[in-house]
Amino acid sequence: MRKRFATTITVPHRPGPAAAGEKLPHRIRVLAGLLTLGAVMTQLDSTAVNVAFDSIRGDLHASLGGAQWAITGYLLAMAATVPLVGWAADRFGTKRLWICSVTLFVVGSALAGLSWSIGSLILFRVLQGMGGGLIVPVAQTIMAAAAGPHRLGRSMSLLGLTTLLGPILGPVLGGVLVQYADWHWIFYVNVPVGAVALAAAARLLPDRRAGERRPFDAVGMALISAGVTAVVLGLSEAAGPSGVRGAVTAGLGAGLLAAFVLHSLRRGPTALIDVRLFRHRCFSVASVFLFVVSTVLFGALLLVPLYYQVVRGQGALTSGLLLTPQAIGTAVVMPVAGRLTDRFGPRAAVLPGLVLAALGTLVYAHVTSRSPMTLLAGALVVRGFGIGLVMTPTTAASYVSLPGGALARAAGVTTILRQLGASVGTTVFALLLAGDLAHTRQAAAFRDTFRVVVALTGLLVVPAALMPGRPGTPGSTAPG
Known part of the structure; x- marks a missing residue:
C-alpha cells in the first residue's frame, strides 16, 4: 500500500527555557563540524575558480567561451543532481550517500588539478559538480534528523555558515592560491580536506538506515534535472550578449519544471520529489x-x-x-x-x-x-x-x-x-x-x-x- 503524507501539520510543542537555551550536545557540535568539512569544499570551490579564470585559460590555451564552461559545467552538474537527494537517501541511507558524494567530489578535484586540456578540465569539473550537488542537502538532512525540532535553528546555523560564507570567501581563497601557488591548488586543496572528512565520517556519522525503497522515477529525473539546468543556464546568459537565447532557454526550462509538477501530482508518493x-x-x-x-x-x-x-x-x-x-x-x-x-x-x-x-x-x-x-x-x-x-x-x-x-x-x-x-x-x-x-x-x-x-x-x-x-x-x- 502506498504511504501518503499527512495533511495536517503537527508543530512541536513550545520548548521551555531548558530546551531552547541549553548548550548543543557535544555529539551535535561534532557532527556539525564533520558535515561542514564536506560542505565548505563545494561552496568555496564554486567561486574560487572565478578568480583563477584567466590563469586557467592562459595555461590551457583555451578560448574565453571554452574556459567559461569549466565554471558553468560545474554549476549545472550541481543543479542537475540535487533532485536525486530524496530518492537516493531513501534507497541507500544518508551516511552512505554522503560518503559517496564526498568521494566523488574529491576524485573530481584531484583529476581537475591534473587536467591537461580545457576539455579534460570541463569533464572533471562536471564530475566534481555531480558530487558537490548532493553534499549540502544530504548534510542538512542528517543534521535536521539528528538535532530534532527544538535544536534545529542552532544546529542548522552551524552548517549554514558554509553556504553563506562560501560565495564571499571563495574569491579570497582563489586569489591567494593563484598568487602564491598556481591554479591547480584550487582543486588539490580539496583532497586532504576531503580525506579527513571521509575518515571521520566512517567513524562518527550516524548510520541511519535507508527508508522505503521507491522505484526510480526516470521521467521525473529527466524533467526536473533538464528544467533546473535550462533555467540556470538560460538566466546566466540572459544578462549577456546572448540574452535572447538565454531567455528562450530559461523559458524552456520553466516549461519542463511545470511538466514535472504535473508528473509528480499524477505519480504521487513515488515521484522523485513529491510536490505534495x-x-x-x-x-x-x-x-x-x-x-x-x-x-x-x-x-x-x-x-x-x-x-x-x-x-x-x-x-x-x-x-x-x-x-x-x-x-x-x-x-x-x-x-x-x-x-x-x-x-x-x-x-x-x-x-x-x-x-x-x-x-x-x-x-x-x-x-x-x-x-x-x-x-x-x-x-x-x-x-x-x-x-x-x-x-x-x-x-x-x-x-x-x-x-x-x-x-x-x-x-x-x-x-x-x-x-x-x-x-x-x-x-x-x-x-x-x-x-x-x-x-x-x-x-x-x-x-x-x-x-x-x-x-x-x-x-x-x-x-x-x-x-x-x-x-x-x-x-x-x-x-x-
Whole structure:
C-alpha cells in the first residue's frame, strides 16, 4: 500500500527555557563540524575558480567561451543532481550517500588539478559538480534528523555558515592560491580536506538506515534535472550578449519544471520529489520565502564586488578581500540566529534581519567614487548581520513540521529553490545595472540598482510576517 503524507501539520510543542537555551550536545557540535568539512569544499570551490579564470585559460590555451564552461559545467552538474537527494537517501541511507558524494567530489578535484586540456578540465569539473550537488542537502538532512525540532535553528546555523560564507570567501581563497601557488591548488586543496572528512565520517556519522525503497522515477529525473539546468543556464546568459537565447532557454526550462509538477501530482508518493510536500503550510510558506529572499539577498552579492572593480578600480582579489566584513558580520550573528529561532520561532530572527540587511544596503544606495571605505566596510558588517539572521532560520522553518521521512526530499527542494532564486536575482540585477550603465555615470548606475535592492528587501517584511512565530501562537500552526 502506498504511504501518503499527512495533511495536517503537527508543530512541536513550545520548548521551555531548558530546551531552547541549553548548550548543543557535544555529539551535535561534532557532527556539525564533520558535515561542514564536506560542505565548505563545494561552496568555496564554486567561486574560487572565478578568480583563477584567466590563469586557467592562459595555461590551457583555451578560448574565453571554452574556459567559461569549466565554471558553468560545474554549476549545472550541481543543479542537475540535487533532485536525486530524496530518492537516493531513501534507497541507500544518508551516511552512505554522503560518503559517496564526498568521494566523488574529491576524485573530481584531484583529476581537475591534473587536467591537461580545457576539455579534460570541463569533464572533471562536471564530475566534481555531480558530487558537490548532493553534499549540502544530504548534510542538512542528517543534521535536521539528528538535532530534532527544538535544536534545529542552532544546529542548522552551524552548517549554514558554509553556504553563506562560501560565495564571499571563495574569491579570497582563489586569489591567494593563484598568487602564491598556481591554479591547480584550487582543486588539490580539496583532497586532504576531503580525506579527513571521509575518515571521520566512517567513524562518527550516524548510520541511519535507508527508508522505503521507491522505484526510480526516470521521467521525473529527466524533467526536473533538464528544467533546473535550462533555467540556470538560460538566466546566466540572459544578462549577456546572448540574452535572447538565454531567455528562450530559461523559458524552456520553466516549461519542463511545470511538466514535472504535473508528473509528480499524477505519480504521487513515488515521484522523485513529491510536490505534495507543499501541502504542509510551514514548509510551503518558508520555501516560497526562501526563493524570494535568495533572489534579493544572494542576487545582490554580484553588485558589491562589481562596484569596487568598476567604480573604484580595484582588482578581483582586492574586491574579494573587501567583502570580508560581510562574512564577519554573518559569522558573528549566525549563532544568535539559531538561538532566536529555537526559542521564539523563525520570524523573530527574520524580521530584524531584513531591517538590518536593508540598512546595510542603504549606504551603498548613496555611493560615489570617493565614499569612505570604512563606512562601506561598516555597512557590509550590518548587511552580513541581516543575511545571517534571515537565511538559516528560513531554511530551518522549512523542516520544522515535516515528518522525518520527508526531510531528504525537502532538502532537495530547498536547495533547488535557493539556487534558482540566486540565479534569478543575479540576472535581474545585472540587467538593471547594465541598462543604467548604458546612459548614466558608473556611480549613479550602482546607486540606482542598490536602491532597488533596498526597496525589495523592505518589501520582504510583508511575506516574512507569515513565517512561523513562537510555537503555540497564531501563525505557528496551520492545517496543510
